[in-house]
Amino acid sequence: MSDPKNDAGTSQPKAPAKDPKKKEEEDLSEEDLALKQQLELYVERVQDSDPGLQKVALESMRHEIRTSTSSMTSVPKPLKFLRPHYGTLKAFYETMPDSDLKKYLSDILSVLALTMSAEGERESLKYRLLGSEGDIGSWGHEYVRNLAGEISQEYIKRQSEEAPIEDLMELVQQIVSFHMKHNAEPEAVDLLMEVEDLDLLVEHVDKTNFKRTCLYLTSAARYLPGPDDMLVLDIAYTIYLKFEEFASALQIALSLDNMQHVRQVFTSCDNLLKKMQFCYILARHGITFELDDEMVADDDDREALQDIINNTKLSESYLTLARDIEVMEPKSPEDIYKAHLLDGRASAGASVDSARQNLAATFVNAFVNAGFGQDKLMTAPADSSIGGSTGNWLFKNKEHGKTSAAASLGMILLWDVDSGLAQIDKYFHSNDNHVIAGALLGVGIVNCGVKNDCDPALALLSEYISKEDSSVRIGAIMGLGIAYAGAQNEQIRSSLTPILNDAKAPLDVIAFTAISLGLIYVGSCNEEVAQAIIFALMDRSESELGEPLTRLLPLALGLLYLGKQESVEATAEVSKTFNEKIRKYCDMTLLSCAYAGTGNVLKVQNLLGHCAQHLEKGETHQGPAVLGIAMVAMAEELGLEMSIRSLEHLLQYGEQNIRRAVPLALGLLCISNPKVNVMDTLSRLSHDSDSEVAMAAVISLGLIGAGTNNARIAGMLRNLSSYYYKDASLLFCVRIAQGLVHLGKGLLTLNPYHSDRFLLSPTALAGLVTMLHACLDMKAMVLGKYHYILYFIVLAMQPRMLMTVDENLKPLSVPVRVGQAVDVVGQAGRPKTITGFQTHSTPVLLAAGDRAELATEKYIPLSPILEGHVILKENPEYREDS
16 A cells, blocks of 8 residues: 555645635645645545555544544534535445445544534434444544434434334433433433433433432423423432432422332331431421331331421420520510601501500511410410510400410410410310410411321310301311311311301301311312312302302312312313302412412413403402412422513503402512512502502512511511501501511521422412412401411411431531522532531521531531431541541
């Protein structure tokens, strides 16, 4: 074979002597020119008849292409110079007989197609499939990514033509393993989603990349349409189990609401400490879960674990936090109103002892001292300097006001069942039915989220369900609903469902019975309860359907399907047969509950469509549609921001009944998360000429600031209290909002999302939605005699704390960094997960969007997310610096 260098010399004269070409060659440096001529020679050699020559030329060409490196922005030189010859090589390829050389050329054409192929031709893929099987990674990342893109297009085409896809899948295998080895997990996942074969992923993940892969899967799941989101989470669950990352697997199981998976996590793990951590996660999620001997073999251990799930120690931890932050001192409503900061006129009117103002003070007192077990109105010792005011405060309220006052004792003693029941007991001996009703409701509130083997709430309340007096019945029924939310208790169902179909029962009793059943069976899709509520709705007379209370029935029906998506369809069909007065309302409520927390874009568009219609007066279904937008869109940050914008538009163009609901929707979207833009919108609406809009805006200011002690909102509300000092109803709303902002002296949150916004607690959302639906008609419900409906909010109240405990579950103080959470999905390396942090020692408070990480290597946390109770075990490899 002749020496290529001489050849290069002999082929020189072939360069055509046209001017433009010369010009171009002059621009090239000497080495580029040499390379260009070298490649042109190879192209000719490839077309030679001698296979030996062809082989050498192909190898040299391949070598040039592979070794050429270029900056990210420009096309590698060899590819650039070979572009004019792409067509000739393609034509020659077609004429070649099948041989190894043909495959060799095919590989090169595949790479050339990367820059040359026309849009949509998928030539790179075509030649790849015709080429040799070898390693694709050696041609570089860009080539592999391009192939992946072409594969997904080809896959869609073949699926529609029902052509075989085996050859594609082999290539997919190679690409996925290449991506997984080179830290490009998101790209591997994307390709597998495109070709609908995520199961392949499980074989390719290893110890080094499974966490990043699962993080990408769980984040992507929020943006996928159903049922794909479930499949993706399922794969993440399988991967976590494979690598024994049990706590993360448990969180995914809860997110899927799959109790089989939850059991599987318990049975797969044999470490008792880890199981305790699982129990803390379950307790925070607020679901009822019974451990059996398969999950925990030892009886004593099982009892200890069940106690954690039942939240029996929640009150104790909360008070530990309060002592640590030094806020045990009880606060009076006056401490919250801070009337002395206002100018004269408002404070003058405030001294009058009106029942409405005392009622407001009752709520403020209950919200602010929630869970602290002591306050200055209800629990102050009788012989104190205030002059025996305990008994007195109760009777400073009129009739139904006493119900809320007595129930507020339950709120103050929240989660502390033993002492709570002992202190509420005295009210059971009262001759005033309103006080008894309040005591019954108080018992329910004390037991909220805390389960107990001897079921004290059920024992106390069940005998009052069928009493004569309707207020007593409502107290008992609502108490059961709050105490057993999510428990799916059969015994309660069998005693409450008959009330729904009792022709003699008054409307308010029926409405509250439905809501309580909805709460107890939240998200269960229980057929029998749904039947009972549907019949109760059908039995209502024409006049009753106009009553605001009747609207709680469709809501109760919706709660049964909370977050359950398609499962609602059968019931939604039935609702189309209802009286036209309530049909649309029912439709909207069912839709918004079923898709709550799913972030389903199509449903948001559907609901927006209903809000866009301009209707005659008297239509009520747009209110729940607006709330529905917030319920569906609160699932992830992006949708949340977009819906805030959409709600702004509704304010500008919507009818009055829509404007009344918009503030409440904003309140739900930013609950316990005072975003400045939303705060300003609500502040503007709180001075609206329509008093209903203003009331809703004021309550929502309380909701977005709930438990944050936000000084700016507190200032706004103080100014509003002087602005509305003559308007009793609005002043009442301002007071409620002031109580909410200082909820639990700033230690509580109402956010139904927890675990880094990954899990949505169904009972918490149900409580919030019930309260918001009641606020759609403020005058009839909250300002009427059903103000105790505000207590449903207790279902969403949770300490916003991080409490670290040691292996004996005793509080353990360690340094942690708390800062704004940063989204690190798909970022290379080990990026920082928080920014702008401060270092505190636990227990600490976490605001909305905060994340904590341990600032010491001494301990290893057993939960991947530092929130609520986290068990720390000592790090065996830790050495103190001497």
